[in-house]
Amino acid sequence: MNSLLEQFKYDIKDKKVAVLGIGISNIPLIKYLVNLEVDVTAFDKNTEENLAEALGELSGMPVKYSFGSDYLSGLKGFDLIFRTPGMRPDLPELTEAVNHGAELTSEMEVFLKLCPAQVFAVTGSDGKTTTTTLIYKILSAEGYNCWLGGNIGTPLLSKIDQVQPSDKVILELSSFQLMTIKQSPAVSVITNISPNHLDVHLSLQEYIEAKKNIFLFQKTGNKLVLNFDNDITRDFALEARGEAVYFSRTANLEKGVALKNDKIIVKNHEQETELVDINDIIIPGVHNIENYMAAAAATIEYVKPETIRRVATTFTGVEHRIELVRELNGIKFYNSSIDSSPSRTIAALSTFKNKVILLAGGKDKGIPYEPLGQIIADKVKCLLLIGATAPRIEEAYNNYVHQTDIDSEVKIIHCDTYEEIVTKAYNEAVPGDCVILSPASTSFDMFKNFEQRGNVFKELVNRLE
Template sequence: MNTKLNDFKKKIKNKKVAVLGIGISHTPLISYLYRLGADITAFDKADEVKLKSTLEQFKGMDIKYSLGEGYLDNLKGFDILFRTPGMRYDIPEILAAKEEGTEVTSEMEVFFELCPAEIFAVTGSDGKTTTTTLIYNMLKEQGYKCWLGGNIGIPLLSKIEEIKDTDKVVLELSSFQLHTMTKSPNVAVVTNVSPNHLDVHKSMEEYVSAKKNIFRYQSAEDRLVLNFDNDITREFAGEAKGDVVYFSRKTVLEKGAMLKDDMLVFRDGETETEIAKASDIVIPGVHNVENFLAATAAVIDCVDRDVIRKVATTFTGVEHRIELVREINGVKFYNDSIASSPTRTIAGLNSFKDKVILIAGGYDKKIPYDALGPVIAEKVKCLVLIGQTAPKIEKALRDETERSGKGSDIPIKKCTSLEEAVKVAYRFASVGDVVILSPASASFDMFKNFEERGNRFKEIVNSIEA
């Protein structure tokens, strides 16, 4: 019996509960809390018209709403407040509620408190979703009952009553989810850390500190998997309480998962086990080799080597991540809408041997684009720009040309929409070319999220007449 869950049920019944944000993760949360007898008020900056389809799901439930402009003005007199991950924990309205005695938490924080199963969790600036999905597939293939959640899968707090202590839970966690966490998973993976989300975090230091919460509260029995090739994550080992296991694409390690010649290898002291050939991995890119190494280091103690090898040689990737959409008259179109940072786009560009036609640009997260210039100069034959960050990306290339003389012959096409960008890219393309949407930016200036952006890209590409 999950006594913590029973205690939570008693605690939440008849309590005045505020749920901030009526998005994908909070819709099942609201329904679950309502079933437990909570008195719920749901808050959202969108108005009733925009939320019409979402609110239909709560028809017949006695739920109160505070919507639209000034929606947080009514945030008074609550026992418990559930904050949506994208909202800072220290805005004046939340601080005032806390001062009043309201308990401030989140769906993920409560899940960590109540979950009876072993938790594997992944964070990082890039590669989170692929690494999380790989770990989930490896554990599932081994025969465990697995649950996938966090940024992907389903909101797991609403499923807490079904999760057993023999199950495995695999989570993708963002810095926003980790920011206020005071519990860490049994197995924590940090794929890499580079500047990201500086439109929300006050500084790079705050961003890195949030990431550290994934291992900050571990015990000596827990495991921390770190990228040895990333300067920031390598240094995390000095603060770790649990067993540190590195992965590396560039260095031979005494203990950890590494790439030796073309072979993925796990070494523990004198024992060295070959896992699979890197060339047998189905999805392209050296960054995906790193994702496989990270996943291997996470599951090596509970998954057979043959199972890891099978997943490595059959996994075809996750939607919106260098996803082949269509080939039209010899031109291949790839959807890499997940690439919302320069480092992610750099990894995508480096996945291809030949130069590509790049569609980039989007919402400005206030992060530097300098590192993108040299890679565009080397890997791009035509640059198609959209969105708020178009001038920053163009400047990165111009600065590289001024510095090294490279990239001066790359045509730069500026467009006002994704539709126009795809058409311009296709007109420029020749037989054998690759057109890739890899924005190096968030989507919020034109789309709700990277999925909507990627799906729109696929719609546009699939509508082109061959």
């Protein structure tokens, strides 16, 4: 019996509970709380009409609602408030509610407190979804019963009654989820850190501090996996409560996961164990080598080396991450809609040997675009731009060419719709070309999320004749 869970169920029945956000991730939470006979009020800034589909799933349940622009005005008097990821915990309405006695939490915070199984969690600016998926695949291939959650998979609090102590739980955690967490997983992985989400975080330092919560509450015997090649994450080892383990593509580590003669190896001083030849990894790109190294460092004590090798040589990748959509008349179309920052686009473009046709642009989230200049000059033959960041991306390229005085002639085309950008990309391509959607920007100007953006792109590509 999970005594912590049983106590939670007993205590929450007497509480007045608010759930902020009626999106996909919170609907299972609302249903779970209702099944526990909790007094639940759901809050959302959208109108009732715009939430018709979500509300349909809650039809007939005894849930109260608050909609519209002032939806947070009625938070006084609640005992427990579930904050949705992406909502700052210091909003005036939340601060006032806490000052009046409310406890502010989230679905993920409660799950971490109550979970009876060992938790592996991954965060980082880039690569966290693939690394999380790899850890899940590796542990599953070894025979463990695994649960995948956080930013991907199913919201797990609604499934917690089914989680057993012998299971493994693998989570992808964003900076938004980590901002207020006070309990760290047993095995924590930070893939890398670069400026990101500065449209929500007040500063880069706040973003970094949020990421650090993934390990700051660990205990002796826990593990922290860090990227030695990243200037920010390298020094986190000094603050580790448990064992800090590095992975590195470039350094000759005494201990950790490293590269040697194109082989990923585990090193423990003089002892070396070969895991996989990087040329046998199916998913392309240097960044995916790093993702495998991080996943190997997290799982090596729990699996046989051949299990990691088997996953590396069979796993074809995660949707929306340099995903081959189709080949038409000798032209390959790739969907990498997940690339919502310049660093992700740089990593994606670096996987291609020849120059590509790049589709980029979207919502501006306040991060630097200057680093895109060089990769566009080096790796792009035609640049098709859309959205608010289009002029910033073009400016980054033009400034780089002007400052370096290099001979670069990238054709730049501005578009207004995705139908236009896909059609024009196809018209510009010749047999042997690769066309890749790698926006370097968020999707929220035109789409609900990067998945919808990628699916629209794939649908349009599959219509081409």
